[in-house]
Amino acid sequence: MPERMFRIGLPRMRLEPGERRDFLPVFVGQIERHGAQVYLEEGYGAGMGFKPEDYVRAAPRVQFVSHTAAFEQDYVLILRCPHDAELRLMRPGACLLSMLHYPTRPHRTEFVRSLGLEAISLDSIKDDTGRRLVENLRAVAWNGIEAAIKVLRRIYPAPGFDSPDRPPLRVTLLGAGAVGMFVMQAAVRYGDDTLRAELVGRGVAGVRVTTVDYDLTPRADVMAGLLADTDILVDATQRPDPSRPVIPNSWLAHLPLHAVLLDLSVDPYDCTVQPSAVKGIEGIPQGNLDKYVFAPDDMAFEDLPPCVDARHRRHVVSCYSWPGVHPAPCMEVYGKQLQPIMRTLIERGGVARINPQGRFFERAIARAQLSRWRPDNRH
DSSP states (O other), rough: OOOOOOOEOOOOOOSSOOOOOOOOHHHHHHHHHTTTTEEEETTGGGGGGHHHHHHEHHHTTOEEOOOHHTSSSSSEEEEEOOOOOHHTTTTTTOOEEEOOOOOHHHHHHHHHHHOOOOOGGGOOOOOOTTTTSSOOOHHHHHHHHHHHHHHHHHHHOTTTOOOTTOEEEEEEEOOOOOHHHHHHHHTTTTTTTTHHHHHHHTTTTOOOEEEEEEETTTTHHHHHHHHHHHHHEEEOOSSSSSTSSBOOOOGGGGTTTEEEEESSSSSOOOOTTOOOOSSTTTOOOOOSOOOOOOOOOOOTTSOOOOOOOOSOOEEEEEEEEEGGSSSHHHHHHHHHHHHHHHHHHHHSSGGGOOTTTSSSSHHHHHHBGGGGOTOOOOO
């Protein structure tokens, strides 16, 4: 047990109304049993149908506090990174545990550092081989494919998506990493096993997935032919240079008019840096849990930053938080993955006592600490 009580606040996420995720009562009970005093923001879990008594039943010592008080604890655990004003509520020396995405959010990373905060970026908690320990990549792929199929099913030209006379669906996948592997599995099942069984029963043709290696994508001659033969284009790439799109906007002209663009990488646009940072598929809007489907005439295209070329448009499916489409299963996964992380952190007596050469989970936590992270980190 730690010498000093491990006090941790779990605030609610003040983001788009569609963001309903909070950690489940079973997870809160686990971290209390590991030795933490847990402070939940009032109303925690309500968006997922949980009541205060559900948390008290799992964690009898839990306390319900204001939004501000939840941020004033020694440790703050919140899935998505808080707003700047919320970060300022934290006291210097406190530790934030959140999805901070150090490599692709350099300005935010430096802001957190400037506040005198320690942080553990959940997406940077990795094992000795560089594999993420806190992730829900399966949900990213399956939820994204499910949404893209729903759009394509609605707009597919004659003879129609459900017709036994239509040809096989053509999915072109950019990127063959961890997300891409799940995309292949999800795509051949239409992102929905029930729908797949229904279509198979009708004798409807299945799905053909073509995976394109990142190193092949600069070949305009090759990509033109692939894009012309695509119903769903999926960006699951992890680019070394965010200023260079995988698919420049001009290439979208090769796609059929009914093609759907699925954004799983959800990299941000940033016109304030030189060269500007753009999405992997250039000229598509960034969605969230409130709105993640965009028709070609959607005003979101007009609202894109001025550095972005958006002349060529197709239906787009993009969400900053794909796992959150189905919140309860998502948080069950994250809770199971975080449980040994939190146990290690609490039993070691806090982040200051984490040994980067220690046992497995200590090493994983150390790799994710802001105080140890540098832009050239490989893991």
